[in-house]
Structure formats: structure tokens, C-alpha cells
Amino acid sequence: MSESDGDADGDRAWTLPDDLEAIREALIAWYEADHRDYPWRRTDDPYEILVSEVMSQQTQLDRVVDAWEQFLERWPTTADLAAADRADVVGFWTSHSLGYNNRAKYLHEAAQQVEGEYSGEFPETPTALQELMGVGPYTANAVASFAFNNGDAVVDTNVKRVCYRAFDVPDDDAAFEDAANELMPDDRSRVWNNAIMELGGVACTQTPRCDEVGCPWREWCGAYASGDFTAPDVPTQPSFEGSRRQFRGRVVGTLREYDELELDTLGHRIRVDYVPDGEYGREWLEGLLADLEDDGLVTVEDGDGERVARLKR
CATH class of the missing domain: 1.10.340.30 (Hypothetical protein; domain 2)
Known part of the structure; x- marks a missing residue:
């Protein structure tokens, strides 16, 4: 990890990965290969x-x-x-x-x-x-x-969410601005700002779609590694009715996407405030899975030192 050149005192609490060039190239290549084709993106x-x-x-x-x-x-x-x-x-x-x-x-x-x-x-x-x-x-x-092609890094809600999840940038406007500008390659604000906003709008959404859309930052992303997709604009405890039915549906939808997952990874992917030992943790998740097993929808088996949930075929 490396700190910004402008942080002479070395007291910044967050850092970006050392291989910024690889990060930049990965995002731009992902964007240029396929992105939403809005007509204003075809004009200057x-x-x-x-x-x-x-x-x-x-x-x-x-x-x-x-x-x-x-x-x-x-x-x-x-x-x-x-x-x-x-x-x-x-x-x-x-x-x-x-x-x-x-x-x-x-x-x-x-x-x-x-x-x-x-x-x-x-x-x-x-x-x-x-x-x-x-x-x-x-x-x-x-x-x-x-x-x-003459701007600074754009810092909107999507960009903040990406920086918070991928690089653990704290929920602070100045920190987000610093991180976004440090990430952006020189003289490429046009493609870069389009690309990072596309990342937040398509892949790093409130409910993330990392594998589904092939997020180019998975190998560097802290949230992808931990399964904790909390973000400043993602409520820690959404209000809803019929919560048990809602999360049963999320379990089935997530397992359709990933085929099989270790229980704690599954928990983080269906609920941003999932904590293994917390109120909405392993015991709560196993109760949902038991109901789904009774319905013949999922199976839960012991894997390599960890229990694994998968859809029943």
C-alpha cells in the first residue's frame, strides 16, 4: 500500500494499493470493452x-x-x-x-x-x-x-461507494475527493470519470453485482474479499415488511448467482449488517437455511472446515 505524495506527514489513516497503474488499466479496459451506450457519451x-x-x-x-x-x-x-x-x-x-x-x-x-x-x-x-x-x-x-478532457475526478455517490468498499476510504468528503483524484490517471478525465461512475452504477451498486458483471477491481477490493458490502449510502438495517420472506428470497437469488457459498460469505452477501456472532448472524442465517431445506430448495453440507450452502438441483 502507498500513501499519497501530498501526504508528507504520513499520517493519513487510509492508503491505496501500490499497483495503481494496473488498477487504472483494468478499469479503463473494462469500461471500453462494454458500457451503457448513452448518447451523450458519444459527443464532446x-x-x-x-x-x-x-x-x-x-x-x-x-x-x-x-x-x-x-x-x-x-x-x-x-x-x-x-x-x-x-x-x-x-x-x-x-x-x-x-x-x-x-x-x-x-x-x-x-x-x-x-x-x-x-x-x-x-x-x-x-x-x-x-x-x-x-x-x-x-x-x-x-x-x-x-x-x-480537462476535469478533476468526479466524486458522486457511486464513486464514494466504490472507494469506500474497494479501498476502505473513510466516509469523509475530503478523503473521497483525495482518493478519487489519486486514482485518476493524468490527462484522462473523460474516460476515467465515465468508467468509475459506470463501475458504481453497474457493478458496485447498493446490492453489488461483482461477478455478474465482471468487476475489474475484484482482486484489489476489500469488500469483495471480506463479503462486507456496507457503504455510506447503504442502510445498515433496511426497513421492510415480511423480512424473513425477503431474506429467504435473497438467499435463493444469491445462490443462483454463486452456486455455492460458505455460510458467512453468504450472510454478508444477503445482509450488509450481518455479523457471525451478532443478532443477524450465523444462528439467524442457519434458521433461514433450515426453512429452505425443509422446502427442498437448498442443502447445507460440511466443506473444508466450513459449512457450505448450495441450491438443491
Whole structure:
């Protein structure tokens, strides 16, 4: 493990692996081999990217696609949007259920700024982009990264979850920012930020899909090694009804994915607050498995020094 070059006192409580280059190459190769094909990932036009970022703030990405395409068909450039009637822009926003209407107003004003103050050319750095109306640090950095390959590391909820689980970065905004920037290779913010957000959005989700989607960081990931997938945005004790039925279903679903698992590994994968000796631990899990055995769905057998659960074939 190695500490950041900027941590001269050597007192940082967390570290990243020594082989950062291998980590970077693995993630970029995974992303470039296969990723969700959103249309704004196929452009470096800062206006088109800004529209996608503003629309995505309150709307699921799959729903944004149609709205984004229709918006750009109606107002294909900043000049077109700047000349539009603001009521029409807000009306479009409302009719497509894109969240707070003030975002539409700010986007319209930002287009007018680009045309009136920047001669139709977008500023290219995160700091300069924040001069545009309604553009905060996150959006400015995203546009700088995806349009100009000139951003810092993006630190959203997905990236925080990845850093927390994979490298044990503490739940602290400054620590997440340090880790994300240290992980990012120089001069590659466009592909890197897309890739690490894709990792959090597809593989390192609240319920992780590590093996299912071939997470490229499994060999370095602390959560994958321990089976403990706790994260800042993952509740330690979700509220639900019929909890026993819910976790019976999780057991069956997990064993379908992994075929067989040692009991403690299974416990961690179906419940983030699983502790072998705790309230929701080995005894609780064995009770679920006993019920499933009675139903003819699973078997539990002794393995090499550990009991193993598997689906009954």
C-alpha cells in the first residue's frame, strides 16, 4: 500500500494499493470493452453534455435519453436555446417531468451567457464553467471532463461507494475527493470519470453485482474479499415488511448467482449488517437455511472446515 505524495506527514489513516497503474488499466479496459451506450457519451459538445448533466440531476438516465434527444432537436445549439422563449423551455421541462423548473431557467440563462459573454464558446475549466448560471462544482467538473478532457475526478455517490468498499476510504468528503483524484490517471478525465461512475452504477451498486458483471477491481477490493458490502449510502438495517420472506428470497437469488457459498460469505452477501456472532448472524442465517431445506430448495453440507450452502438441483 502507498500513501499519497501530498501526504508528507504520513499520517493519513487510509492508503491505496501500490499497483495503481494496473488498477487504472483494468478499469479503463473494462469500461471500453462494454458500457451503457448513452448518447451523450458519444459527443464532446459541451452544450449537449451540459444539457445531459442538468437533466440527470433528478431523473433516471434511461428516462433522460428521450428528453435529451427531443430537447436538442428543438434547440440544437446554445444560440437556439438563448433565443428561445423561457416559458417554452420551462414548459418542455415540466412536460417531461425533469424535476425542478428552476433548472430549466438556469440552463436557458447559461445559454444566454455563453452567447453574450463568451462569444458562443464554452469556458473549458471547472472553475470557469462555474461562472455559468446554475452550474455548480460537480456539473462544472463533469462538463470539463467529458467535453474537454480537462476535469478533476468526479466524486458522486457511486464513486464514494466504490472507494469506500474497494479501498476502505473513510466516509469523509475530503478523503473521497483525495482518493478519487489519486486514482485518476493524468490527462484522462473523460474516460476515467465515465468508467468509475459506470463501475458504481453497474457493478458496485447498493446490492453489488461483482461477478455478474465482471468487476475489474475484484482482486484489489476489500469488500469483495471480506463479503462486507456496507457503504455510506447503504442502510445498515433496511426497513421492510415480511423480512424473513425477503431474506429467504435473497438467499435463493444469491445462490443462483454463486452456486455455492460458505455460510458467512453468504450472510454478508444477503445482509450488509450481518455479523457471525451478532443478532443477524450465523444462528439467524442457519434458521433461514433450515426453512429452505425443509422446502427442498437448498442443502447445507460440511466443506473444508466450513459449512457450505448450495441450491438443491
